[in-house]
Amino acid sequence: MQNNVSPPQQQAQQIENVSAFPPPPQFYKLYLNYTKDQFKDRENKEKIDTTTTNNNNNNNNNEEKQQSQDDQQQMNVDDDKDKKKDKKAELNKPLPPPIPPKMGSHYVQFGQNYSTVDMLPSLDESGSKQLYPKGDIEPIAELKKLNRSILFNYLQLLETLIENPTNYQKKIDDISLLFINFHHLLNSYRPHQARETLLSIMNEQIKQKFQSNETIKKSLEICKESIKKSFNHLQVETTNPITPNPNINPQSTDGLAQTSQPQKPQQNQNNDINMGETNWMDQLLDEMLEIN
Amino acid sequence: MDLITQVQDKLDHLLYVFGTCIGVLQRDAPPSSFTPQQQPPQEPWEVPPKMAIQVIETSKLIESYIEKLPGFDKTEDEQYEDLRNLNNESKEISAQHQMSRNEAIEVLKLVKDSIRFISEESKKVEKEEEEEEDKLEKEKYDKITNK
Numbered sequence: 478m479q480n481n482v483s484p485p486q487q488q489a490q491q492i493e494n495v496s497a498f499p500p501p502p503q504f505y506k507l508y509l510n511y512t513k514d515q516f517k518d519r520e521n522k523e524k525i526d527t528t529t530t531n532n533n534n535n536n537n538n539n540e541e542k543q544q545s546q547d548d549q550q551q552m553n554v555d556d557d558k559d560k561k562k563d564k565k566a567e568l569n570k571p572l573p574p575p576i577p578p579k580m581g582s583h584y585v586q587f588g589q590n591y592s593t594v595d596m597l598p599s600l601d602e603s604g605s606k607q608l609y610p611k612g613d614i615e616p617i618a619e620l621k622k623l624n625r626s627i628l629f630n631y632l633q634l635l636e637t638l639i640e641n642p643t644n645y646q647k648k649i650d651d652i653s654l655l656f657i658n659f660h661h662l663l664n665s666y667r668p669h670q671a672r673e674t675l676l677s678i679m680n681e682q683i684k685q686k687f688q689s690n691e692t693i694k695k696s697l698e699i700c701k702e703s704i705k706k707s708f709n710h711l712q713v714e715t716t717n718p719i720t721p722n723p724n725i726n727p728q729s730t731d732g733l734a735q736t737s738q739p740q741k742p743q744q745n746q747n748n749d750i751n752m753g754e755t756n757w758m759d760q761l762l763d764e765m766l767e768i769n
Numbered sequence: 770m771d772l773i774t775q776v777q778d779k780l781d782h783l784l785y786v787f788g789t790c791i792g793v794l795q796r797d798a799p800p801s802s803f804t805p806q807q808q809p810p811q812e813p814w815e816v817p818p819k820m821a822i823q824v825i826e827t828s829k830l831i832e833s834y835i836e837k838l839p840g841f842d843k844t845e846d847e848q849y850e851d852l853r854n855l856n857n858e859s860k861e862i863s864a865q866h867q868m869s870r871n872e873a874i875e876v877l878k879l880v881k882d883s884i885r886f887i888s889e890e891s892k893k894v895e896k897e898e899e900e901e902e903d904k905l906e907k908e909k910y911d912k913i914t915n916k
Binding site for chain 1: 771772773776777780783784787791824825828831832835836838839840841842843845848849851852855856858859862863865866869870872873876879880883
């Protein structure tokens, strides 16, 4: 297709394509490689300028090489260096972005006016007639009414097309207005829906937290039971030397028994389970420390 | 996708169906005579009833979506009240969750301490066993040497 288009047409098409989008901002050349190239160009120019001025100076002075003139030349070179530095800094410094529009004002984007305050403009503001009553309304009933009106108007449009096809425009405008009203009413309830979504998310989170809490509690109970059993088992081993644990020497259990601790903490432990789980664990820890 | 957007999409679809139906009628409708008496017998055209059904189905679907829209029976204040209550509930459950977590950490600590204790104890036992064996062997050796 494009090969058949003649060059001027192609150009026109390109121009159209370009004009469909806004031009890049003015400061885009300050970034990436643009800056380097620009700076190099400037630097080259500066070099040429300085060499020419130096040559001029030399020609003027010719063979009179006085100390004072040398000093002055040195000062000129210094000045040039300073200027270069300034220009480099100027080039490296990006332009400040445009000042954002003030609150409550409007701004233009892609050729359309937008307000800085995010709010749904009313139907009257956007140039359409509001078909549903203003103020507090029942949205569901109103939406149903609009939906039926759309169907009814469509039937009327079909009738008009059969009976008097030239008067189609009026009915189409009616249907268009109904659609605009429908969309507007739905959009006005978006914040409502957002709050409702937040409610459902919070409900879901609470449910998840509750479930994970229950799981932790159950696992804890199982752990405590097994720990209790293990301690009881140890207790039996320490108090009954007839069936010693093969890993534990009777002498060492005797040593533990001599401290007369194991029997007493076992009772405490049982009491603490009734009193509270945290106390039970504290007691066990104390017991462990005492044994150690 | 949220329900409001779904309703809006369906509404746009309804408009599309409207336009398509009229376009199809204009393109494919059989010619009709000016005098109804002279109209030749024709096979019934099956397309219009189908199109009518499509229009009505879409419209009914929109209506069912409208009924399902969430929270439209609540006022804004009621929603804020619900949010406040749920927030409090969430905080309570979080506190409970934290408590359970702390408890679990303590139990873990206890288990670790127990394992450490048991391992140290078993080391001691092994050492004592070794000493005992050495002693016995020494005694045996002494006995043999005395003999």
